[in-house]
Amino acid sequence: MRFAVYLPPQAAGGPVPVLYWLSGLTCTEENFVVKAGAQRVAAELGLALVVPDTSPRGLDLPGEAESYDFGLGAGFYVDATEKPWAAHYRMYSYVVGELPALVGAEFPIDVERAAICGHSMGGHGALTVALKNPQYYRSVSALAPICSPLHCPWGEKALAGYLGADRKRWRIYDAVALLDDFGWDGPPLLVDQGTADQFLDVQLKPQLLHAACERAGMPLTLRMQEGYDHSYFFVASFIADHLRFHASHLGLAQD
Amino acid sequence: MRFAVYLPPQAAGGPVPVLYWLSGLTCTEENFVVKAGAQRVAAELGLALVVPDTSPRGLDLPGEAESYDFGLGAGFYVDATEKPWAAHYRMYSYVVGELPALVGAEFPIDVERAAICGHSMGGHGALTVALKNPQYYRSVSALAPICSPLHCPWGEKALAGYLGADRKRWRIYDAVALLDDFGWDGPPLLVDQGTADQFLDVQLKPQLLHAACERAGMPLTLRMQEGYDHSYFFVASFIADHLRFHASHLGLAQD
Numbered sequence: 001m002r003f004a005v006y007l008p009p010q011a012a013g014g015p016v017p018v019l020y021w022l023s024g025l026t027c028t029e030e031n032f033v034v035k036a037g038a039q040r041v042a043a044e045l046g047l048a049l050v051v052p053d054t055s056p057r058g059l060d061l062p063g064e065a066e067s068y069d070f071g072l073g074a075g076f077y078v079d080a081t082e083k084p085w086a087a088h089y090r091m092y093s094y095v096v097g098e099l100p101a102l103v104g105a106e107f108p109i110d111v112e113r114a115a116i117c118g119h120s121m122g123g124h125g126a127l128t129v130a131l132k133n134p135q136y137y138r139s140v141s142a143l144a145p146i147c148s149p150l151h152c153p154w155g156e157k158a159l160a161g162y163l164g165a166d167r168k169r170w171r172i173y174d175a176v177a178l179l180d181d182f183g184w185d186g187p188p189l190l191v192d193q194g195t196a197d198q199f200l201d202v203q204l205k206p207q208l209l210h211a212a213c214e215r216a217g218m219p220l221t222l223r224m225q226e227g228y229d230h231s232y233f234f235v236a237s238f239i240a241d242h243l244r245f246h247a248s249h250l251g252l253a254q255d
Numbered sequence: 256m257r258f259a260v261y262l263p264p265q266a267a268g269g270p271v272p273v274l275y276w277l278s279g280l281t282c283t284e285e286n287f288v289v290k291a292g293a294q295r296v297a298a299e300l301g302l303a304l305v306v307p308d309t310s311p312r313g314l315d316l317p318g319e320a321e322s323y324d325f326g327l328g329a330g331f332y333v334d335a336t337e338k339p340w341a342a343h344y345r346m347y348s349y350v351v352g353e354l355p356a357l358v359g360a361e362f363p364i365d366v367e368r369a370a371i372c373g374h375s376m377g378g379h380g381a382l383t384v385a386l387k388n389p390q391y392y393r394s395v396s397a398l399a400p401i402c403s404p405l406h407c408p409w410g411e412k413a414l415a416g417y418l419g420a421d422r423k424r425w426r427i428y429d430a431v432a433l434l435d436d437f438g439w440d441g442p443p444l445l446v447d448q449g450t451a452d453q454f455l456d457v458q459l460k461p462q463l464l465h466a467a468c469e470r471a472g473m474p475l476t477l478r479m480q481e482g483y484d485h486s487y488f489f490v491a492s493f494i495a496d497h498l499r500f501h502a503s504h505l506g507l508a509q510d
Contacts, residue, residue: 037292037491236292 001094003052004029005107006039010046017113017250018048018103019243022095022129024120025154026073029053032119035232041240045247045254048109052099054121056088069154070161076149077125078173080162089162092173095129096136115139115246119235120199121146121154123191127175127209131184139249141190141242143235144197147209148176154203179212188219190245192238194228256349258307259284260362261294265301272368272505273303273358274498277350277384279375280409281328284308287374290487296495300502300509303364307354309376311343324409325416331404332380333428335417344417347428350384351391370394370501374490375454376401376409378446382430382464386439394504396445396497398490399452402464403431409458434467443474445500447493449483 010016019042021032029051032038042049055075061084064071075091104111116137118126123145130140149155150170159170171177193206200206206222213220228234247254265271274297276287284306287293297304310330316339319326330346359366371392373381378400385395404410405425414425426432448461455461461477468475483489502509 034290034487037295039488040292040492040495043492232289233294237295237298240295 001053001056002029003050003099004033005051005103006033006042006049007107007109008043008046008048011048011108015108015110016046016048017115017252018050018109018111019246020095020099020114020116020126021049021051022077022116022118022122022125023051023054024118024122025054026068027054027122028073031232032235035236036239037236038239038243041243045243045252047243047247047250047252048107050099050103050109052091052095055091059088061085061088070158074121074158076121076158076162076173077129078159078162081169082162082164085162091125092129095125096133100136113138113250115250117141117143117242117246118145119143120204120230124149124155124175127189128173128178130186131175131178131182132172134184134186137186139187139190139246141245143192143238143242144194144199144204144230145175145191145206145209146203147205148174150174150177151205151208152203176208176212179209179216179218183216184218187249188221189213190221190242192223192225192234192241194225194230194234196227197230197234199230256308256311257284258305258354259288260306260358261288261297261304262362262364263298263301263303266303266363270363270365271301271303272370272507273305273364273366274501275350275354275369275371275381276304276306277332277371277373277377277380278306278309279373279377280309281323282309282377283328286487287490290491291494292491293494293498296498300498300507302498302502302505302507303362305354305358305364307350310346314343316340316343325413329376329413331376331410331413331417331428332384333414333417336424337417337419340417346380347384350380351388355391368393368505370505372396372398372497372501373400374398375459375485379404379410379430382444383428383433385441386430386433386437387427389439389441392441394442394445394501396500398447398493398497399449399454399459399485400430400446400461400464401458402460403429405429405432406460406463407458431463431467434464434471434473438471439473442504443476444468445476445497447478447480447489447496449480449485449489451482452485452489454485
């Protein structure tokens with residue numbers, strides 16, 4: 001498994017807090033690093049960035065490369081239960097357990113002070129990973145997340161493939177279902193969503209997240225950004241706000 | 256010829272000043288747009304960005320694709336005089352004349368308020384284009400520029416190929432020679448250079464620019480940036496400083 005790490009200059013003086021970034025469909029660990037322009041602000045704040053790939057690579061499983069929204073580049077941050085995926089497609093356990101243990105051991109990163117953020121499929125990943133593990137993440141945010149894989153074609157295809165046909169078993173990987181089932185005691189969720197995003201109505205559906213937060217009595221900062229699309233230009237436009245949001249909950253001083 | 260344009264929100268209220276960005280070897284008009292993270296600051300300042308490609312494309316001239324440092328992606332911002340390049344490889348005239356006329360006519364851009372900046376081969380381009388045309392550019396800066404193509408392998412290969420063997424004819428495309436011959440009455444040149452740049456000693460040679468500025472009595476702000484390499488991560492780290500430098504000379508208000 002490949003991942004990218006950005007260490008701010010403050011890491012020379014001891015372990016720094018970390019923001020995990022989960023990427024969207026078709027991405028590797030490189031897209032965010034090259035396109036989001038996050039490092040300059042992370043350097044200012046003293047925040048490490050850890051950016052995993054979006055699926056295992058190099059397994060040559062049958063069908064893994066047939067579509068952009070399943071298999072390679074599309075791990076959906078679940079632990080698969082169906083063959084042939086179950087033995088390898090375990091992105092949930094990887095993000096929650098293996099990756100933090102590794103970066104905590106190998107880098108000057110204080111994994112006890114962690115937050116998580118992501119884009120599109122990775123926004124779904126960030127939300128579900130945090131909602132299921134509030135003890136590990138001080139705050140969570142997302143840009144153009146898939147809000148409910150139970151209620152969109154991308155999610156239905158991926159969860160059926162990785163988890164099988166029983167939709168009840170999908171609920172532990174659905175942010176809306178998790179909010180309904182468990183709530184969230186952390187700080188408000190921060191979500192940015194472009195109004196000109198071509199996936200807004202069919203795949204992303206922030207209104208479902210909004211309704212779930214209302215039902216759960218959970219504060220949600222949902223910012224509909226006029227005219228922005230689904231691209232990394234959208235991410236680059238607002239990533240600084242997300243870094244500062246997380247820094248404030250991680251106890252980092254800001255100007 | 257392809258080029259990229261970024262218009263800040265202020266352009267909705269009328270023409271805005273422009274910064275031309277000239278890219279380095281192997282780049283197209285996309286690299287800076289995707290990797291430099293400049294748009295967020297340009298939006299804040301109200302500065303348009305115009306980013307040309309680095310050579311003509313699609314001509315299929317003999318030898319144009321044989322090396323990364325000559326032909327495609329390596330126009331060197333000169334008007335070639337040698338066959339078969341002379342009819343097409345005219346990046347100097349394109350950047351100075353055709354491109355400003357086009358963007359001034361087609362976009363809400365005030366090309367009378369212009370500045371120019373570039374990286375590596377594009378840093379050489381920005382310096383030489385501005386030094387030869389002080390009437391067009393209020394300020395000029397460069398990141399890791401080729402400071403004197405007369406005195407490095409990249410420059411000798413390119414200028415010999417495009418301009419022929421007579422080195423006297425290269426001087427109008429050499430920043431050091433131009434400073435010696437014509438000086439510069441504009442604001443100080445701003446140059447950032449990473450100390451861990453793998454091309455520093457053989458190709459870039461900022462000491463030649465420093466010496467030429469001393470001879471010309473010309474202020475140079477040469478910042479040697481400890482540990483930075485030649486990549487777009489270096490550009491992304493310091494591009495905001497360059498945008499603010501140019502904004503100050505273009506009369507844009509800043510916080």
